[in-house]
Amino acid sequence: MSARPFLPFTRPSIDERTIAEVGEVLRSGWITTGPQCQALEDALSERLGGRPVRLVNSGTAALELALRLCGIGPGDEVVTTPLSWVATANVVLAVGATPVFVDAEAATRNIDLDRVEAAITSRTRALMPVDLAGLPVDRDRLHALAGRHGLRVIEDAAQSFGARWGNRAIGSFGDLVSFSFHANKNLTCAEGGCLVLNNEEEARRFEKLRLQGVTRLPDGGMEVEAWGSKANLTDVAAAIGLGQLRQVDGFTARRRALAERYFERWDASLGFELPPGDAAHHGNWHMFQPLLPRRLAARRGDFIAAMRAQGIGVGVHYPAMHLFALFRNRGHARGDFPVAEDIGARTVTLPLFPAMADTDVDRVCAAVTVAAACTALIRGKR
Numbered sequence: 001m002s003a004r005p006f007l008p009f010t011r012p013s014i015d016e017r018t019i020a021e022v023g024e025v026l027r028s029g030w031i032t033t034g035p036q037c038q039a040l041e042d043a044l045s046e047r048l049g050g051r052p053v054r055l056v057n058s059g060t061a062a063l064e065l066a067l068r069l070c071g072i073g074p075g076d077e078v079v080t081t082p083l084s085w086v087a088t089a090n091v092v093l094a095v096g097a098t099p100v101f102v103d104a105e106a107a108t109r110n111i112d113l114d115r116v117e118a119a120i121t122s123r124t125r126a127l128m129p130v131d132l133a134g135l136p137v138d139r140d141r142l143h144a145l146a147g148r149h150g151l152r153v154i155e156d157a158a159q160s161f162g163a164r165w166g167n168r169a170i171g172s173f174g175d176l177v178s179f180s181f182h183a184n185k186n187l188t189c190a191e192g193g194c195l196v197l198n199n200e201e202e203a204r205r206f207e208k209l210r211l212q213g214v215t216r217l218p219d220g221g222m223e224v225e226a227w228g229s230k231a232n233l234t235d236v237a238a239a240i241g242l243g244q245l246r247q248v249d250g251f252t253a254r255r256r257a258l259a260e261r262y263f264e265r266w267d268a269s270l271g272f273e274l275p276p277g278d279a280a281h282h283g284n285w286h287m288f289q290p291l292l293p294r295r296l297a298a299r300r301g302d303f304i305a306a307m308r309a310q311g312i313g314v315g316v317h318y319p320a321m322h323l324f325a326l327f328r329n330r331g332h333a334r335g336d337f338p339v340a341e342d343i344g345a346r347t348v349t350l351p352l353f354p355a356m357a358d359t360d361v362d363r364v365c366a367a368v369t370v371a372a373a374c375t376a377l378i379r380g381k382r
């Protein structure tokens, strides 16, 4: 066993200044939605070209309330990818609409835009693409496609904060854009999220959806015209987010350097498929995900155990979600989306987070060589 400390696949970087600022909020007497949330919304909006930004308590809430903002509900269809965190489809079910999956493309592992048109029906209301591992879906093609069909776009950019399309930051253009600030995301509030909106009218409607449908009146009273959720963020969380925002560009640069080192140090003879390269530097390297060689695909659990035995954490993000019982019970079956199924069966998430040292990458690469050999042996024995 390794004497070196366990290396998880990710870990948030919270600096001492942020910890002190969270302490100040806790001592201030105002710990839920207040000035810290306002400051974070303003700072995010400024970063995203002045578009309105509204915080919520999760990326899931941002997506669900975005669907409600668009009036999407029973009888409607939303086109998305099966290769995402299950939240992406769960929110569509939550509003009573139907998620319509389109297979991933092998080159980017994101929704195959060539196949989207064939999935659009008279009931389609929105496209909900996901930037898997922080590699953006082609925004030029996406918005052209949506425009041709008169569809809303709700970008599930949970993983792509800090990524760009061309010279524009993800979130600074488009229609509705949702980010997650979960602990594992590139910018975290522990838990949290936000929606980037088109204008102040939408932002005001979203504020009501976020908190019990309430409109405050000038005389101190209130009105409630329609249902609203309970999804406001706390000032404690927002203080973490403000500290993260100061550092996030440095985080992204560090992630990119670590990813480049993986590409340099990787032993190509092992037969893994490396993640899509990012020559244009669009992505934020939210995750580093090689695909296991096909000969080892059925032994992913053994590979993960062999890595863990060497002190290295490995994640799986994600199995193709149409194969979950929830969606099989809605009529999906193996073979529906072969590209997503193949990627989902072979993907492993290796350590990549800003506090990692260059030598940690070398350590992971060496461990992969050992783990691949062990896994092949185990396979031989069975």
Ligand SMILES: *Cc1c(COP(=O)(O)O)cnc(C)c1O
Pocket (backbone or CB within 6 Å): 057, 058, 059, 060, 061, 084, 085, 087, 088, 130, 156, 158, 159, 180, 181, 182, 191, 192, 193
């Ligand atoms: C994390 C994530 C979400 C959900 O965000 P939460 O803040 O955990 O609710 C949705 N979609 C994708 C692609 C994610 O990675």
